[in-house]
Amino acid sequence: MTDGPLLVLRGIHKRFPGVHALKGVDLDVRRGEVHALVGENGAGKSTLMQILAGVHRPDAGTIAFDGRENVVFPDEHAAQESGIALVFQERSLFGPMSVAENVFAARQPVGRWRRIDRRELESRTRALLDEVGVAVHPDAPVEELSSAQQQLVEIAKGLSLRPKLLIFDEPTAALSPAETEQLFAVIRRLRSQGVGMIYISHRLTEIFTLCDRITVLKDGAGQGTFATADLRPAELVHRMVGRDVELHQRRTDAPPADGRVRLEVSDLNDPPGRRPRLQNIAFSVRAGEIVGFAGLVGAGRTELAMTLFGARRAASGRVRIDGQPVRIDSPADAIAAGIGYLSEDRKEGGLFLEMSLAENMAAVVTARPGSWRYRESDHRRVAEERIRDLRIVCRGPAEPAQNLSGGNQQKVVLAKGLAARPRVFIVDEPTRGVDVGAKAEIHQLLFELARSGAAVAVISSDLPEVLAVSDRILVMREGRIAGELAATQATEKSIMKFASMG
Numbered sequence: 317m318t319d320g321p322l323l324v325l326r327g328i329h330k331r332f333p334g335v336h337a338l339k340g341v342d343l344d345v346r347r348g349e350v351h352a353l354v355g356e357n358g359a360g361k362s363t364l365m366q367i368l369a370g371v372h373r374p375d376a377g378t379i380a381f382d383g384r385e386n387v388v389f390p391d392e393h394a395a396q397e398s399g400i401a402l403v404f405q406e407r408s409l410f411g412p413m414s415v416a417e418n419v420f421a422a423r424q425p426v427g428r429w430r431r432i433d434r435r436e437l438e439s440r441t442r443a444l445l446d447e448v449g450v451a452v453h454p455d456a457p458v459e460e461l462s463s464a465q466q467q468l469v470e471i472a473k474g475l476s477l478r479p480k481l482l483i484f485d486e487p488t489a490a491l492s493p494a495e496t497e498q499l500f501a502v503i504r505r506l507r508s509q510g511v512g513m514i515y516i517s518h519r520l521t522e523i524f525t526l527c528d529r530i531t532v533l534k535d536g537a538g539q540g541t542f543a544t545a546d547l548r549p550a551e552l553v554h555r556m557v558g559r560d561v562e563l564h565q566r567r568t569d570a571p572p573a574d575g576r577v578r579l580e581v582s583d584l585n586d587p588p589g590r591r592p593r594l595q596n597i598a599f600s601v602r603a604g605e606i607v608g609f610a611g612l613v614g615a616g617r618t619e620l621a622m623t624l625f626g627a628r629r630a631a632s633g634r635v636r637i638d639g640q641p642v643r644i645d646s647p648a649d650a651i652a653a654g655i656g657y658l659s660e661d662r663k664e665g666g667l668f669l670e671m672s673l674a675e676n677m678a679a680v681v682t683a684r685p686g687s688w689r690y691r692e693s694d695h696r697r698v699a700e701e702r703i704r705d706l707r708i709v710c711r712g713p714a715e716p717a718q719n720l721s722g723g724n725q726q727k728v729v730l731a732k733g734l735a736a737r738p739r740v741f742i743v744d745e746p747t748r749g750v751d752v753g754a755k756a757e758i759h760q761l762l763f764e765l766a767r768s769g770a771a772v773a774v775i776s777s778d779l780p781e782v783l784a785v786s787d788r789i790l791v792m793r794e795g796r797i798a799g800e801l802a803a804t805q806a807t808e809k810s811i812m813k814f815a816s817m818g
Contacts, residue, residue: 321380322347322512323368323481328377330363334711337363339537340377345481348510350503352523352544355533355556356751357723358709361516364533365483368514369402370395382480399480403471403487411459416441418458419473444472449498463660464490464613464777471499482506483514486722488522489748490660492612492777493812500526518723518751519778520549532556557753567606567763571787575602576638578771579655579740584623584633592616592795594623594630599790599797601740601771606762608786608803609775610811615792617775618660621742625657626650637739656738658729660745660775667717667725667732674699674713676728677735702731706757723750730758734765741765744775759785779808791815 323345330338338360345351353361366372368379370389379387381398389395395402409418416437417424425440427433441454450468452461458469467490474482484503488496503513503526515527523530524544532539532555539555577600584597594616601607609617622628624635626644635642642653650657668676678695699713706727710720717728726749733741746762747755762785766772776782782789786803791814799814 321345322349322382324380325364325368326378328364328367328379329375330360330367330372331375337536338367338374339535341533341536341538343531343538343541345512345514346528347480347512348507349529350507350513350515350527352527352530353514353516353533354518354523354530354552355539356709357727357749357754358535358721359533359556360536361533362485362721365402365485365514365516368395368400368481368483370400396477396479399477400483401474401477401479401481402483402485403474404485409458409466409469409473412457414455415445415452415458415461415469416454418469419444419454419476421473423476440476441472444476445469447475448472448502449495462613462618464492464495467491468495468499471502475502479511481512481514483516485516486518486749487515488517488519490613490745490777493779493808495613496522518749518755520552520752521780523552524549534558553752556751559753567766567785567787569763569767571602571604571606571766575604575769577601577636578603578638578769579773580634580636580639581624582634584620584635585631586619586795587631592619594620594795597633597797601773603769603771604766605787606766606772606774606785608782608789609773609792610779610782610789611792611798611815613777614794615815616795617792618744619795620792621657621744621773621775624650624742625655627657651736654739656733656736656741658733658741658743658746660748667729669718670716672714672716673703673708673710673720673728676717677702677732679732698735699731702734705761706731707754723754726750727754727758730761734761738770740771740773742773742775745777746774747776747778747781755781779811782811783808 321344325341325343328338328341341364355361363372367374370392381387419441420437424432425436438454445452448468448471450465452465458466471487487499506513517523527544529541530544530547530552531541534556579601582598584594586594592614597620611617619628623630626646626649635644637653644650644653668679674695677699696713703710708724708727710724717725730746747758762772774785783803783806789801789803789806789811790797791799791811793815801810
C-alpha cells in the first residue's frame with residue numbers, strides 16, 4: 317500500500333426533507349487501501365457514497381480527489397469520468413437487457429460507422445465475468461439470473477470502468493462463501509495495483525479480514541477513523557450502535573420434544589427443463605422448531621420457498637399444515653393456510669415502496685379472510701409496535717417505505733410477514749443488509765416466533781447465521797436435499813461438504 321491520500325472529504329453535510337443525513341463527515345482514503353465504512357442502518361453510509369458517485373450533491377463541505385481540490389461531481393457520469401465507480405447494494409441493472417449491455421451500458425465498444433462491435437462487447441464482458449467468477453453468458457438477459465449472479469454482474473460493471481476509487485456497498489450480501497472468496501481475491505489484486513476502495517459491510521468478519529482502516533458513522537456524524545489492527549469487534553460494535561450487542565448469539569432453548577408436525581412436504585418435483593429443478597423434496601418442520609436451509613447459489617432454496625408460498629408451480633407434490641392437506645396455487649392460498657413468507661429481494665417481492673410503513677405491514681393481514689374487521693387504527697398500532705421492537709429508523713408509520721435505508725426496509729419486510737401471525741414462517745435471507753444490532757433483534761424475533769408455536773424455515777447464505785438460529789439444518793444441492801445436520805453437531809465445513817459434493 318502506497319502513502320498519499322487519493323480522496324479527502326471534509327465537513328460533508330447533506331439534508332433531505334425532515335432529515336439531516338450527514339453532519340460534517342470527514343473521510344480520507346489512500347491509494348491501494350481497503351477502507352471500511354461502518355455504522356447502523358440509517359447512519360448515512362449510502363448517502364455519503366452516493367455523493368461521491370454523483371447521485372447527490374453535498375449541501376456543505378469539500379471534496380479533493382486524485383490531486384484535485386474542491387471537486388464537484390454534478391452527476392454519475394462526471395464521477396465515473398473522474399475515476400470513481402460504485403457497486404450498488406440495490407442493484408442498478410436493467411432486467412430485459414443482456415449482461416453485456418448492462419456491464420457496458422452507454423459505453424459499448426463501436427466499430428466502423430459507429431455501430432456497436434458485438435464481438436468486442438462479448439469478449440470484454442466475458443473477461444470481466446471470468447474475473448469475478450460468474451458462469452453466465454454475456455447475452456443472457458439479466459432478469460433470468462439469480463440474485464447472486466446479478467450482484468456479481470454489478471461488480472463486473474464496476475470493474476469495467478477501471479476506476480481509481482471503487483466503492484463496494486454490501487457486495488457479499490447475496491454471495492456464497494466461495495463467491496465471496498473470489499471477490500476478495502479480486503479486491504486484493506486491485507489493492508496491489510494501487511486502487512483505493514471503500515468497503516461497506518455489516519459482516520464484521522469481512523471487515524477485519526479485508527480492511528486496512530475503519531471509519532465509523534453514527535446518526536450521520538463521524539465517530540472516528542481507526543486502524544483495523546487496533547480495534548476488537550465488540551469495541552467496533554459499541555462505537556457503531558452505542559451499546560453492547562451479543563455478536564454470536566445462539567438459540568438457547570430447545571424446541572419442544574413433543575411438538576406436532578406443523579409443516580410436512582413430500583414428493584415435491586418440478587417439471588423437466590427448469591433450472592434449478594426441484595426433485596423429490598421431502599421434509600417436515602415441527603411447531604416451535606427452526607430449520608435452516610443452506611446451500612450454494614442455484615441450489616434451489618429460494619425456488620422451494622416460492623413454491624411453498626404459491627408464487628411458483630411444481631409438477632407434483634403434497635403439502636400438509638397441521639396434518640391437513642392444503643392446495644397452494646397462489647400466495648393468497650398460502651396466506652389463508654397460515655404460511656408467511658419473507659422474500660430475499662425486498663424491492664421486487666417484499667415491499668410496496670410508495671405505500672406507508674403501516675400499509676405495508678397490513679398488506680398481508682388484509683389478504684386474510686375476515687380482514688374487513690381490521691381497522692386503520694389497528695394498522696397504525698401494529699406498525700408502531702413493530703417500529704419500536706425492530707428499532708426501525710423512520711419518521712413514523714405514515715412514512716413511505718421508499719424513504720428508508722436498505723436495512724430499515726428489510727426490517728419492514730420482516731414486520732410485514734410477522735403481522736399475519738403465521739403458523740409457518742419462511743424467511744429468505746432475513747438479515748441481508750442489516751446492521752449487527754438489527755441482526756440480533758431479528759434473530760430474537762425468530763426465536764420468539766418459534767416459542768409461540770410457529771414452524772420457522774430460515775434460508776440464509778450466511779453460514780454463521782444458519783448455525784446460530786437453527787435446530788436442524790437441511791443442505792440443498794442442485795434442487796435436492798443433499799443432507800441433514802443437527803445444529804449442535806454442524807460446522808461450516810460439514811455444511812459445505814454436503815453443498816458441494818452431495
